Amino acid sequence: MTTATGAALRRIQTGNALSAFGNGFTVPFLFVYVSQVRDLGAGTAGTVLALFAVAALVVLPFTGRAIDRRGPLPVAVAGAALAAVGSLGLALSTTVPATFASAVVFGAGVSVIQPALATMIVWCSAPANRSRAFATQFFLNNLGLGVGGLLGGLVVDTDRPSSFLLLFGIEAAMYVVLGAVAATVRLPAVPRAETGYAGRPSGGGAGSAPAPGGLRALLSDRAMVTLCVLGFVMFFACYGQFESGLSAYAVEASRISPAALGAALAANTAVIVLAQFVVLRLVERRRRSRVIAVVGLIWTVAWLAAGVSGLVAERHALAVAAIVSTYALFGLGEAMLSPTVAPLVADLAPARMVGQYNSAFALVKQLALAVGPAVGGPMGATLHLPYIAMLVLCSLGVSVLALLLGRRLTEAQDNPLRASVLVASSMPLETVREARAAVAASGGPPLPVAPDARAGGNAPEVRDAPGRCA
Template sequence: MRRIQAGNVLSAFGLGFTVPYLYVYVAQVRDLGAGTAGAVLAVFAMAALVVLPFTGRAIDRRGPLPVLVGAALLAAVGALGMGLAGSVVTVVGAAALLGAGTAVMQPALATMIVWCSSPETRTRAFATQFFLQNLGLGIGGLIGGQLVDESRPDSFLLLFSIEAVMFLVLAGIAVTVRMPRTPSIGQAPRDGNAKGGLRALLGHRAMVQLCVLGFVLFFACYGQFESGLAAYGTEAAGIEPSALGMALAANTAVIVVAQFLVLRFVERRRRTRVIAWVGLIWTVAWLFAGYAGLGHGSQAMATAAFIATYGLFGLGEAMLSPTVAPLVADLAPESMVGQYNSAFALVKQLALAVGPAVGGPMGAALHGPYIVTFVLFSLGITLLAVRLGRRLTPAQDHPYLVAKSRVVAQHKPDDQRVTV
C-alpha cells in the first residue's frame, strides 16, 4: 500500500507540474493560437472518455498492475512529446496520449488500493490517496510556477521532461509491487474470464444511483472550479486574478488540513449521511458565492466570501474522499472491481466535460440563475444521497459499525473466541 500511495503522489506531482500551464504553453510559447490551445484541452479530456469504457475490463482480465504500467509509459511518451511538439498535429497527438494515460491510471490505482485493503481499512486508504493527490498537485504547481518562463521554451521542455520522469518512476514502483491475497476480495481473476459487463453494471440499481449521484457531485463542484465559478467571480464579484489564485490555494489548504481531522468523524457514520451533509455544506458555499457577486457589501467582503466558497468546497471534498470511492469498491462484485472503478471514473470525466460547457456561459452572463441552479444541484446531492442509503446494506453504508459489532460478538469474557 505504501508503494501504491508513493506512486500516486508522484503522478499527481507530475500533473501539477504541467496541467495549469498547458494553455499558455500551446497558445503563447509555441505560438499556435488560442484555438489550438482550446483544442488541446478538449482532446486531453476527450481521450479519457474514449479509453475509460475499455479500461475496466482490461483491469479485471489482466489485473491492475500491467494496466497501470502501460498507462504510465503512455503518459510519459505523451508528456515528452508535448515538450518537443512544435506543430498542431504533434501537440494534439501528444495531448491525446497524455490524457489517455493519466485517465487509465485512476481506476488502475483505485483497484490496486481495493486489492490491498480490507473493508475496515479502505476508508482510510482512499482518504490518504486523496490527501496525497492534492498535496502532489499543489507542490507540483508551486514548483512548476517557479520554473516556467514564457520567453524561454526550454523551461517548458524541462517541465514536461520532469513530468515524463515522474510517470516512469511510477511505472518502476508499480513493477515492484506484489499484490496480496486478502479476505476482502479473494483471489484476483487471472484467467481472462472476468464476468459481467455493462449490462450487469446497469442492472445494479444501487451502482446506477451512485453514478447519478457522482455526476451531480462532480458537475456541481469540480466542473465549476476553473470555469463557471471563476467566470462568475471575475464578472459578477469583480474578483482579481490574484484573489482567484488565493481561493484555489484556500481550497487545497482546507483539504490538506482537514482531511485527517474529519476522517474519524466520517468513518464512524453512514456513508450516505456524510454525502448528504456535503450537499448541505456546498449549498452554503454557493450562498456565499451568491453574496460575493450579488450582495451589496464591500469588495473586501465579496473577496472574503468568494475565498470562503472555495474553502467550503474543500471541506466537502475532504468528507467525500473516504466515502465515495470505498463505496464504489464495496458495491462491486469480486470479478468487476476494475469495471466499477472505470465506470465511476467515466462518470466523473463526463461531469468535468459538461460542467464547464454549461457553467462557463452561465457564470459569465446569468449571475442570478447560475447561483440558483447550483444551490438546487447541491440540495439535490442531499436528496440523492438519502435515497441511495435506502438501497445499501449495513455493510456497504456503515462498514465501521458492522466491523465493530463483529469484534464485540466474537469476544468472550474469558478471552476465548467463538465463530459467529
C-alpha cells in the same frame, strides 16, 4: 492488513503522490504554454484541454475489463508509460496535429491510471481501513499538486520556452517513476472474495454457473446506478466548475482579480491538506450516505456565498472573502468525500468486477468534467443569477440523492466499521484479537471487545464506542 499488503499500499501511495507532484508542474500552465509560448492560439489550447476528456471517454469503457482480466498492475504501468510519452510529446510538439496527438496520448494514459490505482488500493486494503487508504491517496494527490504548482510557478517563464520543457520533463519523469514503483508492487494473487462486508463474492464456485458480468450486471445494480447519478451531479456541481464557471463568475460578477482567484484556489487546497485526517476521524464511523448528504448542504452554503459575492461586488474585500469562503467550503466537502465515495464504489462491486466498477465511476466523473465547463463557463460569465440558482439546486440534489442511495445500501456498505464490530462479536476471541491487531497496525480505529470475554469461546456482543453514529 498483512505486512506485505501494507508495504504494497505504501508503494502505491508513494508513486501516486510523485505523479501528482509532476502533474502539478504543468497543469496550471498548459493553456499558456500552448496558446502563447508555442503560439498556437487560445482555440488550440482549449481543444487540447477538451481532448484530455475525449480520450478518457474513449478508453475508460475498455479499461475496467482489462483490469479485471489482466490485473490492475500491468494496466497502471501501461497508463504511466502513455502519460510519460504524451507529456514529452506536448513539450516537443510545435504544430497543431502533433499537439493534438500528444494530448490524446496523455489523456488516455492519465485516465487509465486512475481506476487501476483505485483497484490496487482495494486489493491491498480491507473494508475497515479502506476509507483511510483512499483519504490518504486524496491527501497526497492534493499535496503533490499544490507543491508541484508552487515550484512550477517559480520556474516557469513565458519568455523562456526551455523553462516549460523542464516542467514537462519533470512530469514525464514522475510518470516513469510511478510506472517503475507500480511494477515492483506485490499484489495478492487474486482479488479478495470479501471486497466488502456486503456478501458480494466473486462467484464461480464448484458446480455453480458463472455469474453474469459486464455492463448488464453493473446496470442491474440499483445502488451502483444511483451512486453514478449522484457522482455525476457532484462532479458537475464542484470539479466541473472550478476552472470554468466559478472562475468566470468570480471575475465577471464578483469582479475579483486573477491574483485573488489564485488565493481562493490556494484556500481550497489548504483546507484539504490541513483538514483531511481530522475530517476522516469524524466521518469514518458515520453512515456514508449521510456524510454525502451533509456535503450537499455544505456545497449549498458555498454556492450561496458565491452568490453573495456577486451582490457585494462593489465592496471588494467582502466579495473576495465570499469567494475564498466558497472555495474553502468546497475543500471541506472534498475532504469528507474522499474517504466515503471511492471506498463505497469498491464495497458495492463484486470481487470479479472491481476494475469495471472503478472504471465506470471514473467515466461518470469524466462526463461531468466535460459537461460542467461547457454549461457552466458561459452561464458563469453572463447569466449570473441562473448560474448560482442551478448549482444551489444541484447541491441540494446531492443531499436528496445521497439519502435515496442510503435506502439501497446494506448496513455493511453504508457503515463498514459498524459492520466490522458486528462481525467481530460472533468470532472466536483469538480471531478478534488478530483482527484488532491488524486494524491497529494499519492505522484504523480499534475494534472494541468486552474485557470479560473468555479465550476459546465466542466474543460477547461488542458495544459501540461513544459517539458512534449508526
